[in-house]
Every structure is written in C-alpha cells, then in structure tokens.
Amino acid sequence: MATDHKTLQPLEFYKTFLDRKSRPDGRNLLEFRKVTVNAGSIGTADGSAIVKCGNTTVICGIKAEIAAPGMDEPSKGFIIPNVTLPPLCSSKIKSGPPGEAAQSATQFIAELVANNIILDLHNLCIHSTKWAWVLHCDLVCINLDGSLLDACVIALITALKNVTLPIVTYDEELDKLICDTDQKRPLEGIKQPVTSTFSLFENGILISDPTSEEEQLAAGLTSITMEGALVTHMYKPGGCTLDEKQVKKLIQQSELKAKEIVRLIEEVCLSSIAER
Amino acid sequence: MVTNFACLQTTLHNFVLFFTITFLVQFKTHSYLCFIKILKSSVTLFTMETEQKSIRALKCEQSVLSRADGSVMFSQGNTVVMASVYGPLEAKIQKELSDRMYVEVNYKPKTGMPGVAERGKEKLIKTTCNHIILTNLHPRTAVCITIQEMQDGGTLLSASINAVCLALLDSGLPLQCLVAAVTCLVDKKDKIILDPCIRTVKEGYKAMFTFAFDSQKYNLILSHCEGQVPYQLFQEAMELCQKASHIIFDFYRQAVLRKFSKELL
Amino acid sequence: MKETPLSICEKQCVIQAVKEGQRVDGRSLAEQRKTCITFGTEWGCCQVLLGNTRVMAQVSCTIQVPKSSRANEGMLFINVEMSTMAAEHFEAGRLGQQGIEVNRLVERCIKDSRCIDLESLCILVEEQAWEIRVDIHVLNHEGNLIDAATLAALGALCHFRRPDVTLDGREVIVHQLDERDPVPLTILHYPLTLSFALFDQGKIYALDPTNLEERSADGKLVLGLNAYRELCTLQISGDGVFIRKEAVLSCANVAASRAVEMVEMLKKCLAADAAERIKGKYDGLVSSVALEAERITTQSQATAYFKTPVHNLEENADEESLSVPKTKLVKDQGIVTLETKSDVSSSESDIEMEPLPPASVVKKRVYEEIDIGNDSEEEPVMLITKELT
Numbered sequence: 001m002a003t004d005h006k007t008l009q010p011l012e013f014y015k016t017f018l019d020r021k022s023r024p025d026g027r028n029l030l031e032f033r034k035v036t037v038n039a040g041s042i043g044t045a046d047g048s049a050i051v052k053c054g055n056t057t058v059i060c061g062i063k064a065e066i067a068a069p070g071m072d073e074p075s076k077g078f079i080i081p082n083v084t085l086p087p088l089c090s091s092k093i094k095s096g097p098p099g100e101a102a103q104s105a106t107q108f109i110a111e112l113v114a115n116n117i118i119l120d121l122h123n124l125c126i127h128s129t130k131w132a133w134v135l136h137c138d139l140v141c142i143n144l145d146g147s148l149l150d151a152c153v154i155a156l157i158t159a160l161k162n163v164t165l166p167i168v169t170y171d172e173e174l175d176k177l178i179c180d181t182d183q184k185r186p187l188e189g190i191k192q193p194v195t196s197t198f199s200l201f202e203n204g205i206l207i208s209d210p211t212s213e214e215e216q217l218a219a220g221l222t223s224i225t226m227e228g229a230l231v232t233h234m235y236k237p238g239g240c241t242l243d244e245k246q247v248k249k250l251i252q253q254s255e256l257k258a259k260e261i262v263r264l265i266e267e268v269c270l271s272s273i274a275e276r
Numbered sequence: 277m278v279t280n281f282a283c284l285q286t287t288l289h290n291f292v293l294f295f296t297i298t299f300l301v302q303f304k305t306h307s308y309l310c311f312i313k314i315l316k317s318s319v320t321l322f323t324m325e326t327e328q329k330s331i332r333a334l335k336c337e338q339s340v341l342s343r344a345d346g347s348v349m350f351s352q353g354n355t356v357v358m359a360s361v362y363g364p365l366e367a368k369i370q371k372e373l374s375d376r377m378y379v380e381v382n383y384k385p386k387t388g389m390p391g392v393a394e395r396g397k398e399k400l401i402k403t404t405c406n407h408i409i410l411t412n413l414h415p416r417t418a419v420c421i422t423i424q425e426m427q428d429g430g431t432l433l434s435a436s437i438n439a440v441c442l443a444l445l446d447s448g449l450p451l452q453c454l455v456a457a458v459t460c461l462v463d464k465k466d467k468i469i470l471d472p473c474i475r476t477v478k479e480g481y482k483a484m485f486t487f488a489f490d491s492q493k494y495n496l497i498l499s500h501c502e503g504q505v506p507y508q509l510f511q512e513a514m515e516l517c518q519k520a521s522h523i524i525f526d527f528y529r530q531a532v533l534r535k536f537s538k539e540l541l
Numbered sequence: 542m543k544e545t546p547l548s549i550c551e552k553q554c555v556i557q558a559v560k561e562g563q564r565v566d567g568r569s570l571a572e573q574r575k576t577c578i579t580f581g582t583e584w585g586c587c588q589v590l591l592g593n594t595r596v597m598a599q600v601s602c603t604i605q606v607p608k609s610s611r612a613n614e615g616m617l618f619i620n621v622e623m624s625t626m627a628a629e630h631f632e633a634g635r636l637g638q639q640g641i642e643v644n645r646l647v648e649r650c651i652k653d654s655r656c657i658d659l660e661s662l663c664i665l666v667e668e669q670a671w672e673i674r675v676d677i678h679v680l681n682h683e684g685n686l687i688d689a690a691t692l693a694a695l696g697a698l699c700h701f702r703r704p705d706v707t708l709d710g711r712e713v714i715v716h717q718l719d720e721r722d723p724v725p726l727t728i729l730h731y732p733l734t735l736s737f738a739l740f741d742q743g744k745i746y747a748l749d750p751t752n753l754e755e756r757s758a759d760g761k762l763v764l765g766l767n768a769y770r771e772l773c774t775l776q777i778s779g780d781g782v783f784i785r786k787e788a789v790l791s792c793a794n795v796a797a798s799r800a801v802e803m804v805e806m807l808k809k810c811l812a813a814d815a816a817e818r819i820k821g822k823y824d825g826l827v828s829s830v831a832l833e834a835e836r837i838t839t840q841s842q843a844t845a846y847f848k849t850p851v852h853n854l855e856e857n858a859d860e861e862s863l864s865v866p867k868t869k870l871v872k873d874q875g876i877v878t879l880e881t882k883s884d885v886s887s888s889e890s891d892i893e894m895e896p897l898p899p900a901s902v903v904k905k906r907v908y909e910e911i912d913i914g915n916d917s918e919e920e921p922v923m924l925i926t927k928e929l930t
Binding site: 100103104106107108110111114115117219220222227229230231232233234235236237238239240241242243244247248251 | 392393395396399400401402403404405406407408489490492493495496497498499500501502503504505506507510511514515
C-alpha cells in the first residue's frame with residue numbers, strides 16, 4: 001500500500017511524513033546521515049580518501065606533479081579538482097561527456113579552491129616563478145544518493161590531509177631540482193570547510209542532507225559551506241525562496257554539522273598516521 | 277490583409293501583456309506603501325554604515341533586438357549585458373518535459389569559448405528562471421534565454437540576472453514573481469561596499485556576495501559567494517542587498533510602465 | 542528551432558518591388574541602411590548596427606609560440622559566434638552553413654588581405670609572438686551579416702591596444718596597461734565588404750540586402766574593397782546565377798565609393814571615441830544603450846531616492862492614480878475584452894482610412910516622445926499622467 005502511494009504520488013507521500021516532522025528513512029528533518037571516512041585507501045596515489053554519507057560514496061585520489069607556475073601568480077601552486085559521475089553511480093547518469101551535475105560540482109570545488117578556502121596555494125610553491133606543485137584531485141562518485149557536494153568536500157579535505165610530498169629543493173646555480181624521495185612530509189595549512197546541503201519544500205519545511213529522491217521532489221536546494229564559525233560559501237541556485245530566519249537557522253545547523261565533521265576528519269587522519 | 281492580421285495579432289499580444297502587467301501593478305500597489313516605509317527607515321543605514329550608499333545608475337532599453345520575443349540591453353554602472361528570450365518554442369524531443377516548459381540558458385562570454393565558469397553561471401540563472409517562470413502553463417515547450425556579456429563593470433552575474441528578468445518581462449511570458457540581484461563586497465577592512473565597480477573588485481576583497489530576491493516577500497532566491505566572513509557580516513551584507521533590491525524592483529516597474537505607456541495610450 | 546519559412550507572396554512582393562526599382566523599406570537599390578558604430582570601455586570592443594542587424598566584435602591577445610613556417614610573424618585568429626540570440630534557427634556553439642560562410646568571408650577580407658602587419662607582432666623569432674583573436678558575436682540577424690561582421694572586426698582591430706613588451710636579454714617583460722601606454726596594431730589598409738543581392742538572374746542588384754531580401758534573392762555578390770578603391774575579395778554565390786561583367790564593374794564602382802565613405806566614418810568614430818576617453822569618465826557601451834530614446838528607461842542616480850523620500854511619495858501617488866483605471870479594467874474582465882475589440886477595430890480603420898483625422902494627434906504624441914528623450918527620462922511617469930489628464 002505504502003509503495004503504491006509512493007510511486008503514484010511521491011510528493012504527497014513525502015508531505016505526509018514531513019507534516020509529522022519525520023522522513024521515510026526514519027530521520028528527523030534536520031538529521032544527517034551516518035558519515036564514514038577512510039583515509040589513505042589508494043596506495044598508488046599521493047593522498048586519498050573514501051567517504052560515505054549514507055549511500056552516497058565518493059573516492060578522492062590526489063596525484064602530485066611539478067610544473068611552472070602561472071605568469072600572473074608566480075608564487076602559487078595549483079589544485080585542479082575534477083568531479084566525475086560515471087554511469088555506475090546512478091541510473092540517471094548516462095555515459096559520455098560530463099553532464100551538468102558533474103560540471104557544476106567541479107565548478108563548485110574549483111570556486112572553493114580559487115577563494116583560498118581549501119588551502120593557501122602559496123604553500124604549494126617550491127621556488128617562486130620557477131617551480132610549484134600541481135595537485136590533481138580526482139573525485140569519483142561511485143554511488144550517488146543526494147548531497148554530492150557534502151561528500152566531495154569531506155573527501156577532498158581528508159585526501160589533502162593524507163597527502164605526503166617528497167622534499168624538493170631548487171638549486172639556483174645549477175638550475176636543477178633536487179628531489180629527496182626518502183623523506184616525505186605532509187601538506188601544511190589545510191583549512192577545514194564543511195559543506196551541508198539542505199532541501200527546501202514549498203511550505204517552508206527544511207530538511208538536511210537529502211537523498212537523491214528528496215532532492216528531486218524538493219522545490220529548491222541550498223549548500224552552505226562553513227569553516228568553523230565563518231560563512232565561506234552559500235550556494236543557492238534559484239528554487240524556493242528563503243527568509244532571513246530560515247537562513248539563520250540553516251547557518252546555525254551547518255555550523256553544528258561542521259564541528260562534528262571536523263572532529264571526525266581529525267580522528268581519521270590521526271589513526272591513518274598511526275598506521276603508517 | 278496580411279498586415280491587418282499581423283496588426284490584430286500584435287494588439288492582442290499587447291493586450292495579454294497589458295493584462296499581466298496590470299495584474300502586477302495591482303499586486304504591487306498594495307505592497308508599495310509598506311515598501312516606502314522600509315525605504316524611509318533605511319535612509320540612516322545607507323548613509324552611516326557603508327562606503328557606497330546605493331547602487332549605480334541603472335539603464336535599460338527593451339525590445340532592442342527585432343527578432344527575439346523579448347530582449348533587453350541593460351546597464352548597471354559600467355556593466356553592460358544583453359539578454360534575449362525566445363519562447364515558448366517547440367522543444368527538442370530529448371529535452372521535452374511532459375509537465376512543464378524546458379528552460380535553456382546560454383551565457384556567452386565576450387572572448388573565447390564558454391567554459392566551466394560559464395556553465396556555473398548558466399546553472400544559477402537557469403534554476404532561478406525555472407522558479408520565476410510559470411513553467412507549468414506551457415508543457416512540452418521550451419524557452420531559450422541567451423545572455424551576452426558586453427562590458428565588464430564588476431558585477432556581471434547580478435547584471436545578467438536582472439537583464440534576464442527584464443527580457444522575460446519584455447517577452448510577456450507569464451511569471452510568478454520578479455527577481456532582482458545585487459552584488460556586494462566586503463573589503464579587507466570589513467567594510468561592506470554595495471554594487472562595487474571593477475576597480476574596487478580588482479583591488480582585492482575578503483568576500484563578494486551576489487544575492488537575488490523575489491518581488492513577493494523579498495525573500496532570498498539565489499545566493500552566490502566568494503570568500504569567507506563571520507555570520508554577522510554575512511547577515512548585514514544580505515540585509516543591505518535586500519534593501520537595495522527594492523531600487524531594482526522599482527526600476528523594473530518604471531521600465532514596464534514606460535514601455536506600455538507608449539504602446540497603449 | 543527551424544527558421545520560419547518565407548511565404549510565396551512575401552517573396553514575390555520583394556521581387557516585384559525590386560523590379561520596379563523600389564525596396565520594401567523605402568530605400569533605393571544602391572542605398573545602405575543607417576550604420577552606427579560604438580566602442581566599449583575595454584580596448585578592442587566594437588559594436589556595429591546596420592539597420593537592425595547588430596554585431597559586436599571583441600579583440601584579445603595572448604603570447605604564443607609562432608608557427609614554424611612563419612617564425613617571424615604573429616597570428617590572427619577570427620572566430621564568428623552565432624547564438625539563438627540572433628535568430629531562432631541559430632544554435633549556440635555550432636556554426637551552421639551560414640555561419641561558416643560569414644566566418645570564411647571575414648577571414649578572406651581581413652586576414653587574407655594582410656591588412657594587419659603581422660611581423661610587428663613578433664616578440665622573439667621562433668619563440669614568442671602575439672596571437673590576436675577576434676571574436677565576432679552576431680546579436681541580431683536582419684540581413685547582411687557579412688558586411689556588419691567585417692566592419693565590426695575592422696573597427697575592433699583599429700580600436701584595440703595590446704600591452705607593451707620589452708626584452709630583458711631573452712626574457713620577455715609584459716607591461717600592464719596602467720604601467721605603460723598600450724600599443725595599437727599596425728594597420729596597412731582598411732578593407733571592408735559590401736554585399737549586393739542579385740535578382741532576376743543577376744540583372745538587378747540591391748546593396749545591403751535585409752533578411753527578407755536575402756532570402757528572396759537569386760544570389761549574392763560580395764565585394765571586399767579598401768579605401769584606396771582596391772578589390773581584395775570577390776564572391777558570387779547562388780544557384781546558377783550568371784552576372785554580366787559590366788554589372789560586376791558597376792557594382793564595384795558603387796561599392797568602392799561606399800567603402801571610402803564608410804572608412805571615413807569609421808575613422809571619425811574612432812577619433813570621437815579617443816576624444817571622449819581623454820575627457821575621462823568614459824562609460825563606453827552604456828551610452829549606446831541610448832541609441833533609440835523611446836524604449837529606454839533610466840534611473841539616473843539611484844541615490845536621489847534616499848535623499849528625497851518626500852518627492853518620492855508624490856511620484857508614487859501619481860503612479861497610483863495612473864493605475865486606478867487599469868485595476869478597474871482587470872476587476873471586470875468583460876469590459877477588457879470589449880475594449881480589445883474596439884481597439885482592434887480602430888487600428889484597422891486607421892490603416893484603411895489612411896490616417897487623416899488622427900494625424901494631428903499622432904504628431905503631437907511623437908513630439909511628446911521626443912521631448913521625453915531630450916529630458917533624459919527623469920520622470921517618464923509624470924509625462925504619462927499629463928497625457929491622461
């Protein structure tokens with residue numbers, strides 16, 4: 001009976017739950033799903049992580065390279081994010097060139113990088129105007145069930161914290177790079193932004209960490225990125241409107257979530273260092 | 277006979293437009309008085325706290341393009357953007373939606389090919405349009421919105437959203453509300469600058485926000501940020517933009533009044 | 542979207558008119574539409590209006606490795622962009638047959654006639670040279686895109702300034718625009734294209750065809766000429782159109798004198814732009830928003846709103862009085878429909894009767910509209926209410 005109702009009138013089905021302040025999967029409106037993080041899962045990468053937020057699973061692998069820095073910013077390195085949504089992650093994704101969802105997720109992460117929210121890019125400089133590190137961050141989603149950006153940001157931060165780079169020095173007289181592969185050291189100055197996605201429904205109901213079903217039924221989505229108590233990004237592309245009270249509530253909620261996630265990432269990183 | 281028929285069609289078309297507009301006017305007069313109160317109360321705020329007191333001069337020319345159903349050339353300070361709307365059109369089979377209209381948005385940069393950054397802007401504008409256009413009224417059709425950058429004066433995103441809204445008004449597509457976008461910037465001394473010009477943007481900043489509000493309750497409909505600030509400042513910036521959005525709504529009203537006063541009176 | 546097909550009667554009307562030496566928009570056969578050239582604040586931004594056809598070109602530059610075959614030359618790249626904005630049958634990101642034709646003709650006229658001195662763009666032989674890129678955006682397609690596109694491209698190239706470079710040993714230093722005065726491109730001659738639509742198997746030709754004329758014509762003759770009356774491009778297209786050599790010569794003569802006039806006009810516009818820039822407070826394309834005063838709305842200084850709220854209230858009161866009759870109309874929908882009918886019949890009768898009695902009224906209104914334009918649109922609403930009372 002319930003499944004019939006769900007297939008015939010999905011929005012009505014959801015609304016009966018939302019009116020009673022609960023959700024079909026048993027969560028409260030502002031409860032987020034269980035987050036599992038594993039660091040250093042890919043041996044061949046310079047840094048990696050797997051993140052599961054409920055069913056949404058994202059793998060992040062980071063490959064480091066050395067290249068000449070850009071002419072306009074000679075003392076900055078590069079972080080090049082790329083979010084891939086292969087057809088295996090969801091029935092709605094088709095094979096072929098990256099779709100809109102993958103492109104906008106890549107653009108979102110690239111904006112965070114450009115605004116120095118992930119890492120101060122000066123830390124990636126080896127020698128100004130000559131050499132700098134390039135970090136290729138590949139984020140592959142292997143199961144897409146809503147809140148993709150949340151999982152991507154956690155995976156990226158954990159993988160960056162997991163990165164170890166060989167010590168490279170530049171000899172100006174010989175115009176040569178000297179690489180010491182025996183000694184490796186982690187990156188410094190990684191910030192800890194945490195993204196929280198919310199779905200908005202027409203009658204002013206807000207739910208956190210939506211599944212893909214909830215994302216589709218919702219009248220709007222918004223992703224808030226917090227670093228500690230700082231609002232680093234509020235991404236709301238159209239959809240249902242929000243008043244000031246709701247914005248405040250969302251920001252408070254994401255601040256709470258950010259605290260817990262940061263603690264989780266720290267624990268994971270400590271344990272992965274201990275394993276090494 | 278052909279010309280007569282065309283004439284009849286345009287008058288009818290105008291009348292339908294007039295209808296939606298009077299509706300709008302009627303709706304807005306109600307909220308207008310309270311809006312003046314808001315403006316009055318905000319005077320002190322604008323002179324006391326911020327560097328730039330208001331948004332830069334707005335200017336627009338509607339129906340600039342002869343072929344498009346709705347088009348506008350919009351300038352906000354030195355930023356110039358052109359937007360065109362074609363629709364409702366026959367939708368391509370793979371893009372046809374059975375219950376509503378498909379909204380296609382193309383953002384064209386001035387130099388080079390559109391890249392990932394343009395796709396991001398397209399998505400922001402597309403989802404906003406999906407909300408403001410009454411898409412349910414035209415199922416199995418498409419509307420094609422094109423935005424052309426013409427001159428960068430610092431606030432291209434908010435200018436394009438405003439231009440799209442004016443172009444939609446010009447095309448006469450039924451809308452559920454209007455949208456007005458305002459950009460503001462938090463400089464390195466934590467001062468909020470409303471509607472910054474390109475020089476201010478290039479000088480560097482702590483954060484830059486673009487907010488868009490609807491014309492019904494002035495609620496937040498779109499938000500886009502660069503950089504990070506404490507919540508207090510974020511909220512202040514948002515409130516400031518919200519107040520500034522009234523100027524843009526008022527401008528829309530003037531633009532529409534002007535256009536229809538010519539055609540009807 | 543497909544292009545709306547052209548009806549036979551429209552086509553025949555155009556052809557018949559041309560045979561009688563007339564054109565649908567009232568021009569003579571050798572007359573061009575009104576041309577208007579404006580420039581943006583950025584260097585190398587030019588907008589051209591040819592009647593209702595609107596094209597914008599933007600020039601940009603980057604440092605690249607020169608081609609090995611021409612190691613001591615810079616590069617010129619021309620790219621035409623057509624999007625749905627210009628016409629419903631254009632698709633963004635994909636040039637159709639028409640787009641490719643325009644792109645190739647602009648290339649032939651500007652690049653292949655070698656009007657830009659590419660050798661002066663070389664910085665270090667075989668290592669570094671400037672690549673000049675011209676992006677031509679077609680904004681509105683009302684016929685004769687080729688002429689508009691070449692004029693816009695040429696205007697943009699003339700207007701463009703590249704950053705200055707100096708050599709420090711083998712190291713290239715690029716000076717930002719505020720550091721050193723930027724350098725204009727070296728332009729050897731000013732080539733333009735002029736198009737003729739061919740009718741009646743090439744016996745009749747009409748300069749600067751509109752979209753309607755282009756679509757009803759048998760073929761097209763495109764001539765590329767510079768201000769020295771020299772031919773640099775010539776193309777005849779169409780299905781089986783033959784044109785007599787005398788006709789080509791007379792076309793070329795008409796085009797040559799037009800080309801001289803147009804180059805002069807372009808130079809005047811460039812000089813005016815330079816003079817404006819020196820004055821300071823230059824706002825580029827913003828002023829071109831005011832091309833046709835009727836359709837423009839301005840809110841010249843929004844700050845005025847906060848300073849004079851009292852005045853504001855008055856204005857709003859006026860607006861309300863204006864909206865009262867309108868709301869009445871909406872309340873009773875039956876009246877509205879009746880009104881439409883009467884409106885339509887009156888407009889129909891206007892056409893049939895020839896505008897004899899309402900002539901004075903029309904004139905008066907036009908006068909008022911011009912008035913608004915001159916008043917820089919401060920209080921459009923007030924004027925309207927005056928008309929009402």
